[in-house]
Amino acid sequence: MTKLSVNINKIATLRNARGGDVPNVVEAAKMIESFGAEGITVHPRPDERHIRYADVRDLKPVLNTEFNIEGKPISQFTNLVLEIKPAQVTLVPDAEDAITSNAGWDTVKHEDYLKEVIAGFKEQGIRTSIFVDPVKEMIEGAAKTGTDRIELYTEAFAVDYAKGDPNAAKAYAECAELAHQLGLGVNAGHDLSLDNLKFFKDNVPHLAEVSIGHALISEALYMGLEKTIQEYLKLLK
Numbered sequence: 264m265t266k267l268s269v270n271i272n273k274i275a276t277l278r279n280a281r282g283g284d285v286p287n288v289v290e291a292a293k294m295i296e297s298f299g300a301e302g303i304t305v306h307p308r309p310d311e312r313h314i315r316y317a318d319v320r321d322l323k324p325v326l327n328t329e330f331n332i333e334g335k336p337i338s339q340f341t342n343l344v345l346e347i348k349p350a351q352v353t354l355v356p357d358a359e360d361a362i363t364s365n366a367g368w369d370t371v372k373h374e375d376y377l378k379e380v381i382a383g384f385k386e387q388g389i390r391t392s393i394f395v396d397p398v399k400e401m402i403e404g405a406a407k408t409g410t411d412r413i414e415l416y417t418e419a420f421a422v423d424y425a426k427g428d429p430n431a432a433k434a435y436a437e438c439a440e441l442a443h444q445l446g447l448g449v450n451a452g453h454d455l456s457l458d459n460l461k462f463f464k465d466n467v468p469h470l471a472e473v474s475i476g477h478a479l480i481s482e483a484l485y486m487g488l489e490k491t492i493q494e495y496l497k498l499l500k
């Protein structure tokens with residue numbers, strides 16, 4: 264079954280807006296787990312625009328589900344992940360000023376770099392995943408880095424699905440199959456939502472985990488966190 268990891272970046276965005284501690288990120292994460300989420304994802308960006316490094320340290324001792332920390336492997340991020348030792352680290356190639364994650368790794372060009380970074384995390388028993396576009400060469404390159412999993416970057420799917428493209432998930436299905444054949448686990452994320460998730464799940468095989476944040480937290484503003492999470496879990500059954 265495909266696991267749901269809730270990305271709580273946007274809860275921290277709201278918390279930071281007033282400079283206080285409301286909503287409390289740790290309490291929100293505990294509630295999200297109690298509503299059935301199978302993981303918590305955070306993306307502590309270098310500018311700490313939402314999730315702060317301190318949040319990551321506060322979350323670690325209280326979480327009971329899988330903790331997934333996403334980020335570009337700059338030294339401060341790498342040191343944090345090695346300190347926290349989450350279940351999974353997801354490496355993304357984001358530019359520091361990117362408004363959000365907007366590209367997958369060039370796993371061919373950066374093979375040696377990724378191999379070294381990934382080996383360092385795996386040595387510490389941390390499962391690794393790397394953010395990739397649905398391009399077969401990138402999947403083949405990912406397999407050479409030693410990563411445990413890939414995370415398929417699903418923004419293009421979300422855009423194409425919203426346009427009504429019946430082939431919106433085709434490249435993702437092909438890449439998921441290839442990744443599976445190469446022994447890689449398959450995660451997916453970015454711009455997945457209650458609108459598009461069923462189509463994605465029904466068309467993409469071997470999906471171990473989806474990490475969803477922006478849409479889920481936005482939908483929860485209308486439906487509440489518990490009902491929203493339960494709706495996602497129903498779609499992933």
Ligand SMILES: CC(=O)[C@@H](O)[C@H](O)COP(=O)(O)O
Nearest residue numbers: 272306333355363364452453
């Ligand atoms: C890697 C990815 O696509 C998302 O997990 C990303 O963390 C979203 O970042 P923002 O919440 O800063 O948009």
Ligand SMILES: NCC(=O)COP(=O)(O)O
Nearest residue numbers: 270452453454474476477
């Ligand atoms: N890895 C994707 C993620 O954690 C959440 O992305 P989004 O749902 O906020 O676009």
